[in-house]
Amino acid sequence: MKVGILTIGNELISGKTQDINSSYIARLVTAKGWQVAVTMSVPDDENAIGGALSYCMSLAEAVIVTGGLGPTADDITTEAIARACGLKLVTDEIVLANIKERFEKYQIRWTDNNAKQAVFPEGAETIRNVIGTAWGYFLKRDGKIIFVVPGVPAEVQRMVPESVLPILRRELETSASYIESRTIKLSGITEARVDQILADVNFEALGVDVGFYPGFPEIQVVLTARYSTEQEAKARINTAEKHASERLQQYIFAYDQDTLEGIVARLLTEKKLTLAVAESCTGGLITDRLTDIPGSSAFLERGVIAYSNKSKTDLLGVSEDVLRDYGAVSEQAAILMAEGVRSFGGCDLGLATTGIAGPAGGTEEKPVGTVFIALADGRKTICRHYSFRWERRRNKTITSQTALMMLKRYLRGESKHG
Amino acid sequence: MKVGILTIGNELISGKTQDINSSYIARLVTAKGWQVAVTMSVPDDENAIGGALSYCMSLAEAVIVTGGLGPTADDITTEAIARACGLKLVTDEIVLANIKERFEKYQIRWTDNNAKQAVFPEGAETIRNVIGTAWGYFLKRDGKIIFVVPGVPAEVQRMVPESVLPILRRELETSASYIESRTIKLSGITEARVDQILADVNFEALGVDVGFYPGFPEIQVVLTARYSTEQEAKARINTAEKHASERLQQYIFAYDQDTLEGIVARLLTEKKLTLAVAESCTGGLITDRLTDIPGSSAFLERGVIAYSNKSKTDLLGVSEDVLRDYGAVSEQAAILMAEGVRSFGGCDLGLATTGIAGPAGGTEEKPVGTVFIALADGRKTICRHYSFRWERRRNKTITSQTALMMLKRYLRGESKHG
Numbered sequence: 001m002k003v004g005i006l007t008i009g010n011e012l013i014s015g016k017t018q019d020i021n022s023s024y025i026a027r028l029v030t031a032k033g034w035q036v037a038v039t040m041s042v043p044d045d046e047n048a049i050g051g052a053l054s055y056c057m058s059l060a061e062a063v064i065v066t067g068g069l070g071p072t073a074d075d076i077t078t079e080a081i082a083r084a085c086g087l088k089l090v091t092d093e094i095v096l097a098n099i100k101e102r103f104e105k106y107q108i109r110w111t112d113n114n115a116k117q118a119v120f121p122e123g124a125e126t127i128r129n130v131i132g133t134a135w136g137y138f139l140k141r142d143g144k145i146i147f148v149v150p151g152v153p154a155e156v157q158r159m160v161p162e163s164v165l166p167i168l169r170r171e172l173e174t175s176a177s178y179i180e181s182r183t184i185k186l187s188g189i190t191e192a193r194v195d196q197i198l199a200d201v202n203f204e205a206l207g208v209d210v211g212f213y214p215g216f217p218e219i220q221v222v223l224t225a226r227y228s229t230e231q232e233a234k235a236r237i238n239t240a241e242k243h244a245s246e247r248l249q250q251y252i253f254a255y256d257q258d259t260l261e262g263i264v265a266r267l268l269t270e271k272k273l274t275l276a277v278a279e280s281c282t283g284g285l286i287t288d289r290l291t292d293i294p295g296s297s298a299f300l301e302r303g304v305i306a307y308s309n310k311s312k313t314d315l316l317g318v319s320e321d322v323l324r325d326y327g328a329v330s331e332q333a334a335i336l337m338a339e340g341v342r343s344f345g346g347c348d349l350g351l352a353t354t355g356i357a358g359p360a361g362g363t364e365e366k367p368v369g370t371v372f373i374a375l376a377d378g379r380k381t382i383c384r385h386y387s388f389r390w391e392r393r394r395n396k397t398i399t400s401q402t403a404l405m406m407l408k409r410y411l412r413g414e415s416k417h418g
Numbered sequence: 419m420k421v422g423i424l425t426i427g428n429e430l431i432s433g434k435t436q437d438i439n440s441s442y443i444a445r446l447v448t449a450k451g452w453q454v455a456v457t458m459s460v461p462d463d464e465n466a467i468g469g470a471l472s473y474c475m476s477l478a479e480a481v482i483v484t485g486g487l488g489p490t491a492d493d494i495t496t497e498a499i500a501r502a503c504g505l506k507l508v509t510d511e512i513v514l515a516n517i518k519e520r521f522e523k524y525q526i527r528w529t530d531n532n533a534k535q536a537v538f539p540e541g542a543e544t545i546r547n548v549i550g551t552a553w554g555y556f557l558k559r560d561g562k563i564i565f566v567v568p569g570v571p572a573e574v575q576r577m578v579p580e581s582v583l584p585i586l587r588r589e590l591e592t593s594a595s596y597i598e599s600r601t602i603k604l605s606g607i608t609e610a611r612v613d614q615i616l617a618d619v620n621f622e623a624l625g626v627d628v629g630f631y632p633g634f635p636e637i638q639v640v641l642t643a644r645y646s647t648e649q650e651a652k653a654r655i656n657t658a659e660k661h662a663s664e665r666l667q668q669y670i671f672a673y674d675q676d677t678l679e680g681i682v683a684r685l686l687t688e689k690k691l692t693l694a695v696a697e698s699c700t701g702g703l704i705t706d707r708l709t710d711i712p713g714s715s716a717f718l719e720r721g722v723i724a725y726s727n728k729s730k731t732d733l734l735g736v737s738e739d740v741l742r743d744y745g746a747v748s749e750q751a752a753i754l755m756a757e758g759v760r761s762f763g764g765c766d767l768g769l770a771t772t773g774i775a776g777p778a779g780g781t782e783e784k785p786v787g788t789v790f791i792a793l794a795d796g797r798k799t800i801c802r803h804y805s806f807r808w809e810r811r812r813n814k815t816i817t818s819q820t821a822l823m824m825l826k827r828y829l830r831g832e833s834k835h836g
Contacts, residue, residue: 011631013454015445016640018438022459027433036431038470039459041440048477052456055473059466071610072630106807111614131809154634154812211434277723283709284702287723291701292811294777296725302733303723305695305705311720311763315733345729359712393710 001172002037003029004056008049008067008077009151012041021066021156027213028161029064032169033179033226044068049080053146061144062168064160067151069134071113081148082121085141090122091115092135099133124148127163129155138167145171180233181224182241186251187260187401191219194248201243208240216394217401218260221248253405260404261289267411268299268349275407276345277303278316278337280328281355281371285400301345306337316340316352327366329354334372335381342376349410350376353403355386357395369395373403375410382406382415419590420455421447422474426467426485426495427569430459439484439574446579447482450587451597451644462486467498471564479562480586482578485569487552489531499566500539503559508540509533517551542566545581549573556585563589598651599642600659604669605678605819609637612666619661626658634812635819636678639666668832671823678822679707685829686717686767693825694763695721696734696755698746699773699789703818719763724755734758734770745784747772752790753799760794767828768794771821773804775813787813791821793828800824800833 005025011017022039029036037059042048049068056063068077082089096118103110120126120137127136129150136149136159145168149159186194191212203210203223213220221244225236245252253260268275277286277300287303290296304315309328312318317340318333326332334354342350355371362368369388374381386402388395409415423443429435440457447454455477460466467486474481486495500507514536521528538544538555545554547568554567554577563586567577604612609632621628621641631638639662643654663670671678686693695704695718705721708714722733727746730736735758736751744750752772760768773789780786787806792799804820806813827833 010629011640012441013444013457014448015441015443015454016448017631018436018441019457020436023430023433023436025433026431030432030434036433037460038466039431039437041457042455048456051477059469070630070632072613074630106805108608109611111610113613114610131812152632152634211432213434279702279721282706283714283718284697284705284721284723287702288700288706288814291723291725291775292814294810296701300701300723301726302729303697303702303721303725304733305702305709305718305721305723307709307715307721308719308763314762315720315722344732345726357709392712396706396710 001034001062002060003034003168004037004060004063005029005039006052006056006063006065007039007041007151008044008065009041010043010074012067013043020153021151024153024156025064025066025160028165031179031181031222031224032165033224044074044076046076046080046083049077050084053081053084057141057144057146061172063144063146064164065146065148066156069117069136069148069150071116075116077148078119078121081139081146085121085139085146087121087123087139089119091118092120092126093118095120095126095135102133127159127167129159131155131158136163138164140171178228178230178233179224179226180230180237181222182237183256184221184223184241184244184248184252185254185258185260186219186221186248187217187253187405189219189248189251194219194221197247198244201240201247203240206240206243207236210240217398218253253408260401260408262293264404264408264411265290265293265296265299267408269295271411273299273349273411274301274345274347275299275349275351276301276341276347278341278350278352279303279305280307280312280337280353281357282353282396282400282403283307285396286351286353286403289400289404301347302341304341312337315344317344329356329366329370329372331372331383331385334374335376335383338374338376338381338383342378348377349407351403351407352376353399355395355399357392359392371395371399371402373399373406375406377410382410419452419480420478421452421586422455422478422481423447423457424470424474424481424483425457425459425569426462426483427459428461428492430485431461438571439569442571442574443482443484443578446583449597450583462492462494464494464498464501467495468502471499471502475559475562475564479590481562481564482582483564483566484574487535487554487566487568489534493534495566496537496539499557499564503539503557503564505539505541505557507537509536510538510544511536513538513544513553520551545577545585547573547577549576554581556582558589596646596648596651597642597644598648598655599640600655601674602639602641602659602662602666602670603672603676603678604637604639604666605635605671605823607637607666607669612637612639615665616662619658619665621658624658624661625654628658635816636671671826678819678826680711682822682826682829683708683711683714683717685826687713689829691717691766691829692719692763693717693767693769694719694759694765696759696768696770697721697723698725698730698755698771699775700771700814700818700821701725703814704769704771704821707818707822719765720759722759730755733762735762747774747784747788747790749790749792749801749803752792753794753801756792756794756799756801760796766795767825769821769825770794771817773813773817775810777810789813789817789820791817791824793824795828800828
């Protein structure tokens with residue numbers, strides 16, 4: 001099956017906003033074993049939308065449209081699509097009641113332009129939006145299908161996998177085929193190196209497609225198999241995954257929907273261990289990531305962002321002598337920070353970061369990107385020295401990733417230094 | 419003038435690679451005062467390329483094509499474009515000699531498929547590539563112009579600004595024009611409400627385009643004016659901005675490239691004030707945002723992520739009585755957290771958050787989304803109660819935004835409660 005993707009918005013075609021919806025949807029569609037025939041972006045303009053929709057429909061059996069479903073005057077996607085399809089616009093009273101209810105519940109002032117979001121082309125079936133007020137919908141025309149969802153990426157990332165793709169499969173998928181896929185998430189390795197390490201695995205002979213999706217700070221390797229039975233597809237994926245995982249073991253931090261912070265949280269919870277974190281260069285990013293996981297209060301006792309020397313002394317017990325003799329960015333300071341936060345918090349584990357995030361603060365001896373990460377468990381303290389090479393935000397990100405990787409390895413008993 | 423952008427490559431339409439060329443080129447084209455009519459991505463397929471080229475040419479006077487100019491068999495852009503335009507392919511001997519010279523210079527082994535990169539549609543004028551072997555070219559057809567450049571982003575980022583746009587201006591630009599724009603960033607208001615508040619401003623009569631770009635947790639209003647002189651464009655923007663800013667004043671946190679954390683950081687630095695932050699429900703997100711700003715160590719003394727009751731008592735001085743009688747999520751606790759972190763840190767200001775981020779932990783009396791934010795300056799402590807309505811990550815984000823807004827208003831002397 002061929003799919004067209006049409007994203008709508010002046011902000012996209014002015015280059016003001018990077019269109020992340022197209023590639024997100026393209027990836028999901030491709031992973032299902034379908035083919036993207038074209039992706040298009042057009043401005044909030046009725047003729048442009050109508051023309052692009054027709055073009056997509058000439059190439060594909062299904063079109064997924066995002067954007068232009070807001071309550072304001074420049075949001076005209078629904079009018080444009082109704083006109084292009086020769087359909088009237090009708091108000092869906094259930095949706096209208098639902099939107100009004102939402103406004104009341106959260107005590108937001110109702111303005112009449114919000115009623116626009118309950119208007120759909122006649123015959124459209126609505127798709128619920130669980131995180132926003134703009135509902136989506138789909139329409140069938142000449143054996144083809146048009147989906148329309150809001151353009152907010154968080155909403156696309158709920159509605160497309162949870163509603164659009166299942167409906168698409170139900171409505172149009174004819175050949176009985178089963179797609180199985182596995183995502184391997186890696187950290188601390190380059191794409192070229194992954195490619196080299198996997199060069200001796202003949203994925204084609206294994207009947208599995210392999211794709212690389214480099215991101216920062218992680219790289220994803222996605223394996224996909226499409227067979228007539230679930231059993232066959234699963235068996236193919238399992239074999240291919242075993243080959244890949246064996247070779248990449250030390251860089252893997254998660255599979256599929258799992259995140260690094262989610263795995264660390266699960267391990268800490270399972271092992272009933274408590275954690276205290278002392279952050280300097282990461283500025284709270286480690287605890288921010290850990291507290292994104294529901295239930296993190298079960299293991300996270302405290303975090304300390306020790307930016308001043310006084311806070312390092314008062315809250316972590318790092319002596320003024322050490323700060324003077326070795327500096328706040330030093331192995332000595334990192335070790336004392338991890339041990340201090342652990343012991344002040346009465347916790348099982350203490351994790352600490354200190355470094356120079358940049359752009360200023362680097363010296364000949366300790367250039368920007370110099371980072372020390374320490375992990376204390378009351379018996380022993382691991383400390384490692386890193387030299388990262390990015391700008392400020394990326395240095396913070398890679399440091400948080402590396403610290404969580406260190407903690408994950410420790411909890412899994414994989415640490416060479418543990 | 420209208421411009422179409424066509425990016426070619428299987429990796430783009432499978433979602434494997436994010437298409438950064440489209441938005442890059444769109445931004446440059448828009449900044450020149452031209453308009454992007456459509457952006458399209460299609461696979462390395464002759465029919466798909468020919469069809470998309472025709473579609474772009476039906477909407478625009480100029481089309482900029484990237485990708486598919488490599489030496490391998492799947493690079494077929496030039497053949498597809500020649501066929502779509504009904505042109506023969508010819509070898510450019512100067513380009514061929516230049517490519518061979520380059521191979522010799524860098525001692526790369528010559529293989530005959532490289533000669534393909536010296537083949538162009540008849541009548542095309544070549545565009546030198548200073549950093550790669552794939553030259554670009556342009557073709558004039560029916561008063562319109564087609565540019566073709568390689569898809570490597572680094573090459574696009576040299577060839578488009580240095581060659582494509584100057585040629586385009588020379589060949590097609592008729593009227594000189596100047597573009598001025600202003601972005602107004604808002605928080606704590608819905609898009610529909612912004613629309614309503616601005617309804618009485620006649621932007622069209624002011625000669626200014628207005629666009630709304632809703633995000634989370636901010637909404638951007640972008641004003642754009644296009645005139646023959648810089649002076650005129652600036653004057654139009656200034657007048658329109660004044661009307662918009664007057665009406666939206668209390669929701670505005672920044673203009674153009676500024677961020678909320680950047681403005682707070684600048685105000686604290688200018689006023690030589692120090693800050694300590696105590697976070698419960700935001701889990702470090704506030705200090706993470708503040709420490710993204712270079713030089714934040716000048717004002718940020720410490721952050722405390724007080725997840726356990728012990729940490730609230732030890733590090734912030736919140737008494738066990740208060741935690742027992744009112745709970746950790748209470749006005750009383752928030753106030754003591756802000757006052758405690760300020761006084762323990764010896765700082766000018768203390769900022770604190772406590773709340774229920776969800777999904778669990780809510781009660782009838784304090785449902786998920788209940789948040790208290792407090793700001794202490796040693797004389798007075800402000801505390802406000804909020805009821806947010808999102809899932810965990812968004813509740814954290816909106817709480818951090820609201821806390822930084824409270825701090826910004828205090829620092830600007832705008833706070834009603836200060």
